[in-house]
Amino acid sequence: MGGTAKLEKRRADGALNARERIDLLLDAGTFREFGTLTAGITEEGERPAPADAFPAGFGEIHGRPVLVGAEDFTVMGGSIGLAAADKRYRLTQLAAQERVPLVFLLEGAGHRMTNALKGHGRTPNDLQGLVDLSGLVPTVCVVLGASAGHGALAAPLMNFAIMQESASLFTAGPPLVEAATGEKIEKHDLGGPNVHVKISGVVHNRAPDEREALAMARDYLRYFPSSAWEAAPRTSAGEDHGERRLDKILELIPPDSFKPYKMRRVLECLVDEGTFFEVQPEFGAAVITALGFLGGESVAIVANDPSAKAGALDTNAANKAARFVEIAGSFHLPVVFLADNPGVQAGSKAEREGALRAAARMFAAQRRLQSPKLHVTVRKAFGFGSSVMAMNPFDAQTLSIAFPGATLGAMPAGSGGKAAHADEAEQAALDAMQSGGPYQVASTLGFDEVIDPRELRNVLLAGLSLARARSEGTHEPVARFGPLP
The missing domain is CATH 3.90.226.10 (2-enoyl-CoA Hydratase; Chain A, domain 1)
Structure with missing residues (x-):
């Protein structure tokens, strides 16, 4: 996480941090994180980025296993460092291998600019993995703040995308848009729910706040099997299962x-x-x-x-x-x-x-x-x-x-x-x-x-x-x- 001051500011603003979001998404007490040491050991003169701004792991929703990763805006604006990129791909790889759903929680600035200054082996990225998962396991994206660039591209590649009311999603944020085109525009007008839920259709549903958005993601997954290798789910909850005339x-x-x-x-x-x-x-x-x-x-x-x-x-x-x-x-x-x-x-x-x-x-x-x-x-x-x-x-x-x-x-x-x-x-x-x-x-x-x-x-x-x-x-x-x- 990004330190006490940043976490307290988010709390004062009424926003959850990345791990709180994961805990709300999953069944209580089921989250098991991996990759906590990524970006904790850094080169000389470089500050550490805890979990490389991307807590990731697995847990359960409705008693069934799922994989989840959340962009942490309190660490370098939730930008995607090299270790975070590896973790994102690791999640898609595990989802395919273990045949379980995958959920991304987005609030980040896209690829970190300093990535280009570092040597990094030739590796696949999570967007390739998401395409490979298409039709194999359910995938859900929840946009909980401003999401730009590479991170934002996850939304149209996943089965179901949700935005909370104050969130925004775009290829490039307002400063880059102004620099490239001269257009001055606020982030909500550029890529808020009124754009992507009502006009573009890139995002499927909106929620009034992040708690409702996370609850919606949980609810969506209950209608689907864990993978295409399983039958559609049945439920025994409730009493309204039998025949009844629709008199109304x-x-x-x-x-x-x-x-x-x-x-x-x-x-x-x-x-x-x-x-x-x-x-x-x-x-x-x-x-x-x-x-x-x-x-x-x-x-x-x-x-x-x-x-x-x-x-x-x-x-x-x-x-x-x-x-x-x-x-x-x-x-x-x-x-x-x-x-x-x-x-x-x-x-x-x-x-x-x-x-x-x-x-x-x-x-x-x-x-x-x-x-x-x-x-x-x-x-x-x-x-x-x-x-x-x-x-x-x-x-x-x-x-x-x-x-x-x-x-x-x-x-x-x-x-x-x-x-x-x-x-x-x-x-x-x-x-x-x-x-x-x-x-x-x-x-x-x-x-x-x-x-x-x-x-x-x-x-x-x-x-x-x-x-x-x-x-x-x-x-x-x-x-x-x-x-x-």
């Missing part, structure tokens, strides 16, 4: 397909009580990506949100969903898709942003999914918007179901008829086909069944039970390369 669902979902509603309220009602965990709630809002437990089984959920852009898939929403599906599939989580969208976002802005490419990526992600896939058409699904939500017939779904009032088609009958210059008789035929909705599709097994919405949870539990032998069997990583940033 008819109040939550308006029958009028043009009327918006909050899909989150439906999902909170659907999953086991208190287990709804949303990933990237502020980015790509037209699609909700969330984790939860259904009948005690960990599942990933991808759902259109009609309260945001009517649920139409824009570039951010599709990219968010694609990466989420890739990560869920890498760790064998069943994925539940709830479709209620008018299609892929149309218009010049969407085309310029690459909505087609993003939608294609989402489609490919769900197509190559090897874990159980369950589809629900809620009210509407048109064009490629249905395909990206795993509705295509015989697309390896364990279960494909629809609600009775759902409307379907290549495009809505009204706009489709207008585009095709349909006459009155042709328009009537298009309207009739659309009004046939799920029943016509189900008549050729495009859906396995049309169900009472109140039975949604019970039907999904039955589908998960059907797929249990596959979910609980022997597992290996699903692809040579896992999810990409």
Whole structure:
């Protein structure tokens, strides 16, 4: 640590030190540190850097082993010295070797400038290690202060990134930005949560303070196995594991397909009580990506949100969903898709942003999914918007179901008829086909069944039970390369 004066100042500022953060992240009393002597023996004229500004080791979260490293801002601004670089790579190496999750806690200035003045053997770095871990073990990054340069690059390479409200993340901090470009900007405006959680999507979730951020990291990991060689976790905690009718669902979902509603309220009602965990709630809002437990089984959920852009898939929403599906599939989580969208976002802005490419990526992600896939058409699904939500017939779904009032088609009958210059008789035929909705599709097994919405949870539990032998069997990583940033 950086000495009594610096530690007392942090305490006065209401900030935790690096080891306090590690202790809060891990189960009490489980942390075992390694590398404490690194940078303690120095060259003449050089001051020691305790643990080289990077306490690292292993412990447990929810009784399962994890590896953790934390940048220590009280020692040389948390900068990465040569020994710290070795420790960071050592953590990635151990995570791969022992098949356990890895957590980085970031608050540092990036690579230490004096590194260039020292001879150092040719060695790999932690960024290479993080890429190698992709899809093999869960990785989590928590940004708890200003993080720049090399350290900041860990965030987009890890499965899940969190920022506390006062944190910032950037390639280069304000002084370097001004020197290189002339732009004067405060660190929060340069790379705070309003930039990276809402606009860039580099960071997934924000937390009001560091304690909440660390609690969020713990919570995220409970939905995942320790590695891709294990099955998705099950929980016996709580009482809400069995079948129950969703009597409130008819109040939550308006029958009028043009009327918006909050899909989150439906999902909170659907999953086991208190287990709804949303990933990237502020980015790509037209699609909700969330984790939860259904009948005690960990599942990933991808759902259109009609309260945001009517649920139409824009570039951010599709990219968010694609990466989420890739990560869920890498760790064998069943994925539940709830479709209620008018299609892929149309218009010049969407085309310029690459909505087609993003939608294609989402489609490919769900197509190559090897874990159980369950589809629900809620009210509407048109064009490629249905395909990206795993509705295509015989697309390896364990279960494909629809609600009775759902409307379907290549495009809505009204706009489709207008585009095709349909006459009155042709328009009537298009309207009739659309009004046939799920029943016509189900008549050729495009859906396995049309169900009472109140039975949604019970039907999904039955589908998960059907797929249990596959979910609980022997597992290996699903692809040579896992999810990409």
